[in-house]
Amino acid sequence: MPPSERQLLLDERAFARTLHRMALDILRQTPDPVPLVLVGIQRRGVELAVRLAALLAKETGAEVPRGALDITLYRDDLEVVGPRPLVGPTHLPVDLDGRVAWIVDDVLFTGRTVRAALDELADFGRPARIGLAVLVDRGGRELPVQADVVGERVPTSPGDKVEVFVKELDGRDAVEVVRGGGRP
Amino acid sequence: MKPILLRGARVLDPANGRDEVADLLLEGGLVKGIGRALGTPDGATVLEGKGLVAAPGFVDLHAHLREPGREDVETIATGARAAAAGGFSAVCAMPNTDPVTDNQAAVGFIVRQAGLAGFARVYPIGAVSVGQKGEQLAEFGELVAAGAVAVSDDGRPVATAHLMRTALEYARTFDIPVIDHCEDVTLSHGGAMHEGVTSTRLGLKGIPRSSEDVIVARDIALAALTGGHVHFAHVSTAGAVALIREAKTRGLRVTAEVTPHHFTLTDAACEGYDTNAKMNPPLRETGDLAALRGALADGTIDCIATDHAPHHYDAKEAEFDNAPFGVVGLETALGLALTELVEPGTLTLAQLVDRMAARPAAIAHLPGGALRPGGAADVVVFDPGQEWTVDPSRFFSKSRNTPFAGRRLRGVVRWTIVGGRVVHTAGDRPDAPDRSGR
């Protein structure tokens, strides 16, 4: 089996620039920022949502509410994925009805996580619009899901891994691609 | 009947002080001779006894053969056959059948059924009280005349001190022992196992040792009062052992038995709610186990008895509280005794034969228990070293409820001879198609 190869996709500065660009992109697609709310998907989507909210607040001068969503209980593969993954906290600070909710996640791949997030959000209320912002789109969709705001696109094969590191959890900001070279 | 010559076995007959390699000649249903180089009579069957032990056939003072009433789990025939497979040439049948053995017709029935079966001898034990109800004394004279060798209300204790007193006194007339199952029902009520840490952990109501000790003490006092002979069934506690030891020093006519499961297992066997570890009296703790073994060694406990108690598979396939008490034991007794008592040095082989043949026969005044020329040819020939694994599916008993399935034991019966006929040979297989439960 050929050795796996680790590539640095975004270093710390590129990471920050990308986030900044994403924030502007979200604003551009949200004409009225008042009803804006960011919902980060556990885990690293939550940290990214916090950062984006801060960036948006700087641009608009107003606080952007942000929440966290754990989609474990809505996964379509709970049967298969055991031993049961631990469920993280979910909390939404505001009522979603009529709002423009942006789902924030670190990596978009098959699209199943987003599907689970949409189901879960539906149990909380009815936003006027839901947008999707992801730091990395690695292709490989299994469901008809698309991101409205993408930080970086990188084509990958099924055996590859895309790893996102955030200062708050991992001590550094970076995105790395591990080329698998074939399934173990 | 062809004569049998058993050649070169170690003949072990502690009742007559014999322990030597010798030939054993059985003719006409009797022991003809014991000695070196006995001649082979015409037409005799020659059995090779080299490396084997020949002893008087074992006598079990305590077995439940379930007939009449529960022929689905055992009959006198299958029980007698199982006894033979275990090396027993005689087994005593407890009276808690349905109907109870409390009259001469019932006793006669058992004698007849046993004769028809023709394996181990079956001696009926009559009830102490009519219907075992604990109220009215049964007619001991009638029972003994019909063939009963003792009386007991086993399954239950003799209900009151007054009843026990009159039973002991009345039994003296016929010189039979009163066998008591010692349990104070107000202390044991609802209990399913020994009361201790294990029962606390399992959440099961326990039967305290005192339940047995209290009645043992009662019966000893009554034996002193009446001069009667009380035989304590299935002793299980260190306290009972101490009481019996003391009573014997005073010269009272008390005797006692212990079962193989009580000298082998503790209440730890109940873990996981295994109903094959549920019996009455219950399995107790290591201190009791040690006391029981010591008592067998020093003779405080006179003999080993199986308390063979067959139960249907469906009955034992139940929640622990609801399962019946009791385990079978005829076919594992010798193996357990050799492995658990002789091998570790608690008993010598001679003492084992004494506890399984000579003493039980003496307690119930039965013929047998010894090999004397002119006496009945009841012999067990066994290999004390051969290892085997307990497989209940190969039992001759109709029932399978044993806690010893899969256990490795030492000691296999080669031949059991009753009245000069071989009634069991190692390698025999049970052939009855209608086995209980499976």
Added chain:
Amino acid sequence: MSGTLGKDLLGLEHLSGDQIRLILDTAEPFKEVSERAIKKVPALRGKTIVNLFFEASTRTRISFEFAEKRLSADTVNVAASGSSVVKGETLVDTARNLEAMRIDMVVMRHGSSGAAKFLADRIVSSVINAGDGKHEHPTQGLLDLLTIRDHRPIAGTKVCIVGDVLHSRVARSNIWGLLKLGAEVAVCGPASLLPLGIEALGVQVFRRVEEAIAWADVINVLRLQLERMQTGYIPSVREYYRVFGVTMERLERAPRDLLIMHPGPMNRGVEIDSRVADGPHSVILNQVTNGVAVRMAVLYLLAGGNPELAEAAKGTSDR
């Protein structure tokens, strides 16, 4: 740390501290689900769960039912009276018949100790013990642990169980759970209602409830069943209340943060005063809330997850 619990939850005695912590940690997010407007998540959608109750119990059964429904499972309630059990059908046959209808899990309460294990050994479906005789009531033990943990770390906390410990499966489960998580455990009650050899489990014994209250950080008060007098274990309810009742007077000198718990249902004025049950020390209602969350956690953890398939599926990072 993802220790599996195995097929069944029969008791806390044989679980490790890690496994117990896993269940408590898993219960936390389920508390949140019960606060939502839509109290439902699809995690157990399509699963069929049978509540098989051989002993009457409204509270525990309803708590399980809420837990099952909030996980979107389908629930069937079978009460022993009026079922084929009364007609003599054995426990095994009852369960096998249910299994033949392709159920996924059985939540069972039964009057015989060991009944849950008996069933679990004989059917393929997962079995959750909702109380077997006097043996264990693991979900009650777990929700009691969770309730304590809401207020203070369990390790080092002194918990005294007061009452009829001899006949209590709640007490046994509590003892196991608390010991495994490092609490100090004591029991208190009339000696005739304390099991023989209880100290051998690692538990202190207090003869008087005043001593227990002075010592403990948490008091878990057990219900006194009135049959105990009929069967001669204690002379009267009045005497029990006078000697062992947890009353406001007895709590007067207790520290502010002493917790009072009770598995319910309460005999007000027997083992516990109304003013105590409704007072500042009481966390009894929290126990009830936590009960649903803990039961959701247990159902969730037992309801599936095939480790072999999981290994195979690990290649795809599902995002």
